[in-house]
Amino acid sequence: MEELKQGLRTLFDEMLPKTKSFKSKTYEQTFSDMMDAHSENLRLIEEAIYTADEEQQPVLIKEFGAVIPEYAKSKTAEMSKNQLNAKQIDFNMNMAAYVIPAIRYGDRAFCKQIAEETVKQWNGQKVTGLTLQTSTYEDISGGFKKKLCYITTAVCAEQGKPDNCQELEILRNYRDTYLMHSLDGRALVEEYYEIAPVLVMMLDMQKNRQELYGEIYEESLLPCLEAIASGDYEGCKDKYKAMVNGLRGKYLPS
Known part of the structure; x- marks a missing residue:
């Protein structure tokens, strides 16, 4: 289970630098490359919840949903106020443009619930001074058109x-x-x-x-x-x- 959680943290870290190059001409390929790298971990997370006892499934959804907010919050705790002000846009853009769309992508009902829980906990923990909205790859890709x-x-x-x-x-x-x-x-x-x-x-x-x-x-x-x-x-x-x-x-x- 810890390995699956680490995969979510790695997703956050790997995509964070990509916010600087969030452009229409590169978004589709960047997203595709990201899914090639992380789709298997997301599939295994979906499988872990699917095979769990029914009463355990909501617990696991909440647990996985807390991983990235808690990880990002630990990063912000080490920053000065000026550093946080500079990073909060990158953190939220990373979540909105890449991380949440990746977790929601495809026909994975439990992963979609994890994405919703991640957004809820991100805002509840006030990871940054900005509010995170649920987003999808389809909406972003279509928006560029x-x-x-x-x-x-x-x-x-x-x-x-x-x-x-x-x-x-x-x-x-x-x-x-x-x-x-x-x-x-x-x-x-x-x-x-x-x-x-x-x-x-x-x-x-x-x-x-x-x-x-x-x-x-x-x-x-x-x-x-x-x-x-x-x-x-x-x-x-x-x-x-x-x-x-x-x-x-x-x-x-x-």
Whole structure:
């Protein structure tokens, strides 16, 4: 059992440096390589719980779910406040982009429960000053394909709006019929294609995420939509750039 737990700690350690290169062009291969290395350990964890007595299964799920939070917490206990401030983004990004999606990946019912328990204990132990959300490989990989509208999608989802809401339809049409027809417009879409999922992950980790998404909607997205409605397409581009650059400066390390 200890060997299986050590496999989870190794997963955390091996993927931590990868947060610095979390990009659309490399994510799929990085994730695939990670699963090649750790899938067998996750399979054995699933098997260990499956073959355990029914009353023992919840105990094991909680036990495995505590492994990484306790391990990461022991690392933060050795850090100064400045070191922790510098590392908390890397720790949470590692969990959100790689570790939790890896544990949840595939048709493993008990591992999915372990992932949920890991998130619960990570937040309960306050490993960092950021909140961890449950994430999946499919959501992250798919998010990289949404390009310019990824932030808008997150904002509208926070408001309970569907994927075909008016705001998203207008911005998608603007992207496809205006931005994608110029060199600088396509370059803009490709640039934000890389960083938007990372920005949304960081926003989702903030304790006041609902307030932040509301501010983005009122202060940035509505002015963009108003610019489109008035035919000021370049003005919309400038406003969107200002929004993303402002978020990048605030939430992403240099």
